[in-house]
Amino acid sequence: MSAAINVDTTARADDQPVISWPKITATIMGETDGTLVINDVVHPCWAPRTDVLRTGMIARCAATAITLRRPVRVEITERGQSWSVAVRPDGIVQELDKSGRIVSTDVDLLPVEGCCRACGGSNPVTARHCSGCGTAEPLGVLAAEPYAIASQPDRQ
Numbered sequence: 256m257s258a259a260i261n262v263d264t265t266a267r268a269d270d271q272p273v274i275s276w277p278k279i280t281a282t283i284m285g286e287t288d289g290t291l292v293i294n295d296v297v298h299p300c301w302a303p304r305t306d307v308l309r310t311g312m313i314a315r316c317a318a319t320a321i322t323l324r325r326p327v328r329v330e331i332t333e334r335g336q337s338w339s340v341a342v343r344p345d346g347i348v349q350e351l352d353k354s355g356r357i358v359s360t361d362v363d364l365l366p367v368e369g370c371c372r373a374c375g376g377s378n379p380v381t382a383r384h385c386s387g388c389g390t391a392e393p394l395g396v397l398a399a400e401p402y403a404i405a406s407q408p409d410r411q
C-alpha cells in the first residue's frame with residue numbers, strides 16, 4: 256500500500272519555486288573548462304568552445320531533470336557573474352527570479368540544442384543518443400570520471 260501523496264493540482268508548476276535539490280552548480284572557467292557539481296559530486300568538463308561547454312553542461316542537468324521528472328535548479332557562474340536557471344526535463348532552460356520561481360514569458364520556448372561531438376549533427380539537450388550517428392550522450396562534455404567531494408568521516 257502506498258501512502259497518498261498530497262499533490263495540489265490547482266497550482267501551476269510555474270508558480271512554485273524550483274526545488275533546489277539536487278544542488279547543482281555549473282562553473283565555467285576560461286573558454287573551455289568547467290565544473291559541474293551535483294550534490295557534492297564533481298564532474299570535470301571540457302569542450303573546444305564555451306558555447307559547446309555550456310550546452311553540454313545543460314545536457315547533463317537535463318538528464319538529471321528527466322530522471323526526477325521535474326525541473327532542476329542550476330546556479331551558473333561564468334566570468335565572475337552568477338545567475339540561476341531552471342533546466343526542465345523537456346530541455347527548456349528558463350531564468351529564475353530571486354525567490355527561485357521561473358520567470359514567466361510569452362515567448363514560445365524551445366529546447367536547447369547543440370551539436371553532436373561525433374558527427375556535428377544538431378541534437379536537443381534531452382537526446383540520449385545522436386539522431387544522426389547514434390553516439391551516446393552526443394552533447395557530453397565530461398572530461399574525467401566524476402568524483403565525490405571528500406565527505407565527513409562521521410556521517411551516521
Ligand SMILES: [Zn+2]
Nearest residue numbers: 371374385388
Ligand atoms: Zn552524431
